[in-house]
Amino acid sequence: MIIIMRPHVTDDEIHGVEAKLKSLGLEANISRGVERTIIGAIGDERKIHKESLQALPGVEDVMRVVKPYKIVAREWHDADTIVDIKGIPLGGKTIQVIGGPCSVETQPQMDLAAQNVAHAGCRLMRGGAFKPRTSPYSFQGKGVEGLKIFRQAADKQNLPIVTELMDVRHLDTFLEYGVEVIQIGTRNMQNFDLLKEVGKTHTPVILKRGLCATISEWLMSAEYIAAGGNHNIILCERGVRSFEKAYRNMLDVTAVPMLKKETHLPVIVDPSHAGGKAWLVPALSKAAIAAGADGLLIEMHPTPCEAWCDADQALAPDELKELMGELQSITQAVGREL
Ligand code: PEP
Ligand code: MN
Secondary structure: OEEEEOOOOOHHHHHHHHHHHHHOOOEEEEEEOOOOEEEEEEOOHHHOOHHHHHOOOOEEEEEOOOOOOOOOEHHHOOOOOOEEEOOEEEOOOEOEEEEEOOEOOOHHHHHHHHHHHHHHOOOEEEOEOOOOOOOOOOOOOOOHHHHHHHHHHHHHOOOOEEEEOOOHHHHHHHHHOOOOEEEEOHHHOOOHHHHHHHHOOOOOEEEEOOOOOOHHHHHHHHHHHHHOOOOOEEEEEOOEOOOOOOOOOEOOOOHHHHHHHHEOOOEEEOHHHHHOOHHHHHHHHHHHHHOOOOEEEEEEOOOHHHOOOOHHHOEOHHHHHHHHHHHHHHHHHOOOEO
């Protein structure tokens, strides 16, 4: 941490900062310039609140030197993390496309969806049994019955499942049903109790970006999971809130290379919730892979216009298959495979 003192700072004020740092277990390195005195705090600054120094007499500004996150930071772990999902690698050379409907509706719908996902060439399947809806009067998901339906449908095709956990009280049920990837949705990115609980498991977690979350806030949420011992974390960019109303959210493609620099964790993109329109999904998917994403999370429904949730953005089965074909050349161009 670097503490910049105000002009005309007194010796007492400098000693005050020095004493405070000592009490926090840090050493002070005082550098007196002609105009300013700067104090370098030496030691582990992560546990120190900036505010506790900012408020001291004579202090003008306090700047952190190291990142507030550690386990997920690239600076502490240079190699890319590859998350193993029942033998399917996410984060290596191979791009993974996770396909499936927004929500679990019925057994026939999920059986058909699973067949379509496998037929398109995807190795993982998505589907929400518990749905975070803006309105309490909208369909809330089938709950535990949905998990059962999903499990049955996916097992017939040998597809590991990705499904959203909204409430810590359902975690044991998720583990009972052998959910291979727990999704933490946008609205729960900063539900710290939920993050701590999934951090105690070893189940891979897809952590979606909050509606207005900064990269740093997002990585701090990932750090919560990692700090509990679960390092199987996949970050998912799904568009952020913006001034633009022409599409659902603004896909932050810039976040992909930025995350790749900041963290060793795999990064995937959800073009469906970003664009909010099925016809936007192919272009956004291609942009994501070109930018370095390790995978995609795409909504596909056997009959999109009949979907109980997010009908507008769901690809039809043949559209998903066609997109998988189109993605081949992009993945090759960036030295990856599909
Ligand atoms: C979803 O993937 O089903 C979902 C609700 O997404 P998000 O949390 O990104 O809104
Ligand atoms: Mn959806």
